[in-house]
Amino acid sequence: MKYIFLFAALLFGAQPSYAQQKPEVVIATDITNFWNAYDKITATKDSTQQLNYLNQLFINKGTPGLKAMMQVRNYTAKQYIDAINRYPLFWNSIRTNTLKAKAFASDIAINVSKLRKLYPQLKPAQVYFTMGILRSGGTTLNNNVLVGSEISMTDEYTVTSEFPDNYKNLGNFFKTNPIKSLVFTNVHEYVHTQQKSTQINTLLGQCIMEGVAEFMAVKATGQASPTFAMFKSNINTQRLKQVFARQLLNSINYGYWLYNDEQNEFNERDLGYYVGYLICQNYYNKVKDKQQAIKQMIELDYNNDADLLAFVDQSEYFNQKSSALKSQYEVSRPAxxxxxxxxxxxxxxxxxxxxxxxxxxxxxxxxxxxxxxxxxxxxxxxxxxxxxxxxxxxxxxxxxxxxxxxxxxxxxxxxxxxxxxxxxxxxxxxxxxxxxx
Structure with missing residues (x-):
């Protein structure tokens, strides 16, 4: 059965100005197609036949969302087959959860509607529940929200015993019951479809870009952020600020701040989300016009250093002006x-x-x-x-x-x-x- 859940009634019914726009949808056919292919693939040991099943029943029938996810994460058909064959206990443990996508559609629609009240300029986007190969729980491409259901729809009962050591972080993440935060995650990713770019030149810009999405998801859903390493009582926020200030204009290298498990003195991953969130929170609290503050955060050009640093100065998150921090950073650079x-x-x-x-x-x-x-x-x-x-x-x-x-x-x-x-x-x-x- 093809799961297509129109959001029109929830998102546009009371807003005539959007009547001519294409309504948002949640599309989950990739999940159904994946499991149809999975059953065929696991019933044979013939590698050629396995690839044929994958292509015919899953990839060739894939939504634009699946194709986008494969493009963004460089997934190949062979990688899918390898993952299916290596982790049978894992796949069987997530099957029931991934087939619950239909139940989340209306909640996502309601919270996107709340997001629009905070940011009336919100542009329509589509939400695709895709199946990937354990490299993304959620991302975006253009106006598409891409949900990696094999990560985002897991829980504490997900089996990880087959995983190699470099997947240890996934096991820790699954214990946080990601499926319970699925609506929040989708709102976070939805915000990314509204931003000028999600590929930023500096560590500071990338962290603020992520922080804006996290902050807006908190405001729209009314939930505390479930993102790993957020709001941990063992984090000394003053020390965090000092350490981050030494690296804020790094380019390409995100160190232990984003997207990895590199060891750091705080023993937490993805702390860049937290720093970005705190900067946004400071800015929002200081600006009188809250709707204008939201507009400014979402529409900020995170790759424009002058605009970015002016935004940081307005937040008063750091104890010094960004110009002084920039000078200190340049002096501290190794050569x-x-x-x-x-x-x-x-x-x-x-x-x-x-x-x-x-x-x-x-x-x-x-x-x-x-x-x-x-x-x-x-x-x-x-x-x-x-x-x-x-x-x-x-x-x-x-x-x-x-x-x-x-x-x-x-x-x-x-x-x-x-x-x-x-x-x-x-x-x-x-x-x-x-x-x-």
Missing amino acids: VAGIKPFKNGANDVNPATTQITIEFSTGMNKRSRNFELGPLGMDNLMRVQRFIGFSDDGKQMTIEVELKPNRRYQLLLGPRFMNKDGVSINPYLIDFTTAGQ
Whole structure:
């Protein structure tokens, strides 16, 4: 049966100005299709037949939401088959919950309607209950809310005994009974469809973007945030503020603030949501016109540093102006002090050189690094044949290379090179030319 639940009566019945717009819908056919395919797939050991069932009964029949989720998370048919075969106890333990999608449709509609009262400019979006492969409980693409039902509709009884060690965070998350927060999660994701972007250039911008969605979900639903690491009594908020201020303008590298389980002094993941929420809460409480405050938060360009920092200053969350924090951040950034056995920019490097050592101004995080192409692209890339490692104090890093004569080489050290406090380097270009034979 195709689950399509129109929101028109709830969301538009009392608002004639929306009469000509396409009504929001919750679409859950991907869940039904998945289980139809699952039953066929698990009834055979023939890998070719398994792929055929998956494609015919699930992917080819998939909603735009499923296709969007596969695009955003880079899911492939083979990955689905591998997950189905590896985790049978897990899949069987979530089946009943995922088939409850129909029961949540009206509650989602009611709370989206509440969101519209807070933000009358709310644009229509569609909510898709999809089935993924354990890499997203919820995300968005354009005006689509994409629910990863295999994560968002779990509970404390979900079986995780088959999972590898790197999925440990999922087990902890399932114990919080995510299905009980499903409506809240959808409102959070719905807010993302209204924002200018969800791919932000700085840690501060990304945290505020998430914080706005969390804050608005709290205001619309009237519920306390269920997001992991939110409102924990063991978090020293003043210390949290101090530590975050040292890293707020990091680009790309989100450290332990968002989307990962990297160890930190607070022993909590995703604290960036909490910091972003607190900034928004401060701002909202200080502005007299609450509806204008909401409009400002949702429509803020989180990639515009000037606007973003002005917003933070208005919130008065930090004890200093953002200009001072920015200056302190730049001063605190680690730097590349030099390279050995030659100077960067040299034109006569011995092509027999097989190791290069990069020296840093301070001890670096030994687990984090990234190499990128230089401006001249692939043709001039100095390939890292082997990463030898950091020195004990983290101030030197050695790589193994293979060079040819009369060649110009480039390699860019990216922002995932960071010090022990999680502060990134400015990208550093290694650029040199080898001598002739």
